[in-house]
Amino acid sequence: MIKITINNLSSKSIHCNSKTKSLLKVLQENYIDWMHACGGKGRCTTCKAIIVDGMNNMTPKTVFEENYQRVGRLDNNERLSCQAIVEGDLVIEVPELYKLPHIEYSR
Numbered sequence: 649m650i651k652i653t654i655n656n657l658s659s660k661s662i663h664c665n666s667k668t669k670s671l672l673k674v675l676q677e678n679y680i681d682w683m684h685a686c687g688g689k690g691r692c693t694t695c696k697a698i699i700v701d702g703m704n705n706m707t708p709k710t711v712f713e714e715n716y717q718r719v720g721r722l723d724n725n726e727r728l729s730c731q732a733i734v735e736g737d738l739v740i741e742v743p744e745l746y747k748l749p750h751i752e753y754s755r
């Protein structure tokens with residue numbers, strides 16, 4: 649069972665029993681609202697997650713992510729949640745810029 653902890657959502661933990669789903673999909677299946685302006689097509693960066701721990705527990709960066717990284721819109725410690733397939737435990741945070749107004753974040 650894969651465990652994903654979201655630090656700035658009061659360290660909420662969610663679980664996933666498949667290694668075939670994107671981080672965004674896992675978040676959605678666990679009723680976590682997460683910004684995703686382009687609908688998960690790799691055409692924006694609003695779904696990004698800061699990876700605090702577990703960067704190696706996801707599939708390699710996609711072409712979309714590499715392109716955003718090259719132009720400075722995706723840092724080394726960030727992934728697009730719609731692109732990264734979760735393969736193991738993660739600790740993540742919602743970036744300040746993409747916090748949703750109706751959610752109370754813990755920091």
Ligand code: FES
Nearest residue numbers: 686688690695730
């Ligand atoms: S939702 Fe737009 S890149 Fe992921």
